[in-house]
Amino acid sequence: DAGITQSPRHKVTETGTPVTLRCHQTENHRYMYWYRQDPGHGLRLIHYSYGVKDTDKGEVSDGYSVSRSKTEDFLLTLESATSSQTSVYFCAISGTESYEQYFGPGTRLTVT
């Protein structure tokens, strides 16, 4: 199994509060991705990174920001959480074959 962890695994927060989710890898892979999973939508890409300090937007990036200051860590921040951001968030990593992605266990976020 790829060495990829996510923290926290579960979080409940209130509308308007900032939230940061962390993805940590021990594989030294170049690419890291944040997705959200919602019923009826499958997985949708929020942001991704192709190297330290190199990031780009996905299809549902509004309301989210990311940072990657080290190869092993990729942070997803919700500056002001809204109920529409209640979801399960998955981090994924990949190496030279960017399409062969390895997924973390997910973070279930509930915004009340």
Next chain:
Amino acid sequence: GDSVTQMEGPVTLSEEAFLTINCTYTATGYPSLFWYVQYPGEGLQLLLKATKADDKGSNKGFEATYRKETTSFHLEKGSVQVSDSAVYFCALGAYNTDKLIFGTGTRLQVFP
């Protein structure tokens, strides 16, 4: 833009039945195609892949053939087991990017 369409679920089968989960795609160029599987409470795992027309990907008894003429990548298994119960996602590697485009997923339920 690129997209993936999967059959609606859930697919409900008895153990040892034959499985087909349909997947069709729309894409620029000739994308790589993938099937990922998600077991309850876990992240996605790569199940199989095909990178060019007429390639057959296979793993754990599952197979899928890249059909360019019908833009399809249907997943099949000759004899399903209860342990195959999961959500299956078809995905394509978007041309000239490092991103995967996922279908909405198909839930498979196998009963003894």
